Amino acid sequence: MDQDGIIDDKDDYIVVDKNKNNNPEFHRTLGKTGSVIYLFIDENDDKKPECQWMDLDDDNKPTFFVADFDHDGSYEIKWIDQDGDGNADYFEEDQDGNNVIDYVWADENDDSTPNREFDWNVHSGRKTPFDVGPYLWHNNVSFPWFHLGKGGESANAWDNYWEYHYGGTDWPFNRNPDNIYFPEGFTPKENPFYTASLYDDVQEKGRPADAKLIPWAWDVPEFVSLMKNRWVEVKYNSKSCFAQIQDTGPYASFDNMFKEGTHNYDGFDLSPAVWYCLGVPLDWGRFRGSWRFVNDKDVPDGPWKQIVTTSQICWEPKKEDCDKKS
Numbered sequence: 001m002d003q004d005g006i007i008d009d010k011d012d013y014i015v016v017d018k019n020k021n022n023n024p025e026f027h028r029t030l031g032k033t034g035s036v037i038y039l040f041i042d043e044n045d046d047k048k049p050e051c052q053w054m055d056l057d058d059d060n061k062p063t064f065f066v067a068d069f070d071h072d073g074s075y076e077i078k079w080i081d082q083d084g085d086g087n088a089d090y091f092e093e094d095q096d097g098n099n100v101i102d103y104v105w106a107d108e109n110d111d112s113t114p115n116r117e118f119d120w121n122v123h124s125g126r127k128t129p130f131d132v133g134p135y136l137w138h139n140n141v142s143f144p145w146f147h148l149g150k151g152g153e154s155a156n157a158w159d160n161y162w163e164y165h166y167g168g169t170d171w172p173f174n175r176n177p178d179n180i181y182f183p184e185g186f187t188p189k190e191n192p193f194y195t196a197s198l199y200d201d202v203q204e205k206g207r208p209a210d211a212k213l214i215p216w217a218w219d220v221p222e223f224v225s226l227m228k229n230r231w232v233e234v235k236y237n238s239k240s241c242f243a244q245i246q247d248t249g250p251y252a253s254f255d256n257m258f259k260e261g262t263h264n265y266d267g268f269d270l271s272p273a274v275w276y277c278l279g280v281p282l283d284w285g286r287f288r289g290s291w292r293f294v295n296d297k298d299v300p301d302g303p304w305k306q307i308v309t310t311s312q313i314c315w316e317p318k319k320e321d322c323d324k325k326s
Contacts (some may be wrong), residue, residue, distance in 0.1 A: 020043055031058035043193055048073040061086040086240040092212070106213065135293040138256070141267035142236070144286040145275050146196065156247035158228045161316045161322060166190045166296045181273040181303050186188050188312065191274040193242065193304040195234075198251035198257040200312060201227045210254055215293075223313050231299050234274060236289040241277035242304040243270065267291065277303065 015028040027040035039053040047271050050071055054064040065079040080090040090106050146153060148162055149169025156162045163169065167189040171212045176182040200213040202225045211217065214226050249268040255263050274281065280287050299305065314322035 002257075020047070023047055031055065033058055033112045037059040044071055046073070058083040059084070059086070061218070090209075090212075099292070106210065131151045137235075137290045138265075138267075140264045140288055140292045141285050141291060142265070142288050143267045143270050143291075145172070145272060145282060146269040147272055153247065156196075157204065158225050158247075159311070160316070161314060161323075162246070165314070165322075170272060175272075177275070179303075180276050181306070189308055190246075190309040191244050191304065191307045192271060193244060193277070194246040195232060195243045195273045195274065196247035196269040197227055197230075197232075197245045198249060199227060199247040199254055201225055204315070205324060213254075213258065216256065223315075225313055228312065229309050231296060232291050233294045234270060234278065234289060234291045236278040236280055236287060239278050241274050242294065242299050242302065244273050244304075244309050246309065250252055273303075 012030040016029050017024045019025070021043070023045055025042050027038065028036060031037040034180065035055065035058065036053060037055045037058050037165065039051060040049055041051040042049045042051070048068070049066075052064070052066050053062055055061060056063040056239045061081070062079055063081050063084050063085070065077070067077045068074060072252070074094065074126050075180060076094045078090075078092045079088050094322055108250070126320040128222045147170045148154065148156070148166055149171070151169075154163040154290050159165060165241050168186050170188070170192060171183040171185075174184040176184055182188060201207060201214060211226065216230075217226060227245050227248075231242055232245065233240055233242050245268075247269070275323045276280055278287075278289070318324045
């Protein structure tokens with residue numbers, strides 16, 4: 001390396017800033033054993049390092065490591081070992097350098113056995129965060145019904161003023177005589193085909209760690225939900241209807257929601273419109289059917305597309321503040 005630009009050079013510590021812009025291109029620190037405990041390489045001098053390595057325990061095992069092999073500002077490898085025992089707690093890889101994560105591995109129990117593992121190569125081509133799939137069916141799932149408004153839910157996991165934004169109570173039995181999918185007395189402002197999922201990806205304390213493992217996970221602001229407004233297909237016998245996720249139900253389970261091939265469990269709640277669409281009487285209380293995720297582009301035309309919900313999280317103290325934000 002050119003000696004010009006060396007601003008600090010000691011036996012165990014060196015910093016190089018060739019362009020003399022207070023943005024070092026190279027920084028290395030050695031530990032007591034002589035192994036590297038910190039390494040920073042920014043060859044492009046753009047504050048986007050091609051390599052970062054930290055070994056906080058000075059045992060020649062990385063605590064944190066990221067690498068950007070193609071110098072495009074996006075990491076192809078990320079390794080995190082939070083407790084410094086040499087076993088990765090989280091690992092992700094962009095195998096073909098197209099800025100899309102192909103493989104994720106997480107060991108929450110720290111026993112060297114992944115309890116979250118996803119390989120995007122099993123899908124048919126993940127070109128955008130909403131172009132994942134195909135999704136497998138979850139079969140023999142129990143679906144109850146619920147409704148928003150009086151006698152039901154006035155708020156949901158992501159909207160403190162759900163009933164207000166919907167436009168009123170989604171009366172389950174009093175329906176519009178000209179459109180059974182709408183409640184009596186008004187036209188909804190949001191989609192009456194809604195459902196409560198089994199997973200909440202944004203909570204008031206922040207985003208759960210396993211939200212990174214959602215198949216269509218992408219870099220979005222912290223308080224933007226990857227679940228809200230997502231489409232699902234629900235099937236009863238040979239009839240299929242579609243709905244958007246707008247809430248989280250009581251049977252929370254990441255595995256049941258995302259692990260392919262899971263069957264025979266209590267599913268998420270469905271709105272009256274979905275039940276009417278499937279031809280299932282509300283007085284049944286619940287029924288067993290199947291469901292799967294569906295990409296936006298694969299949702300066919302139907303009554304579920306008369307009104308499509310696009311609103312995001314609303315946790316403001318006053319509903320008027322949400323309106324200003326939107």
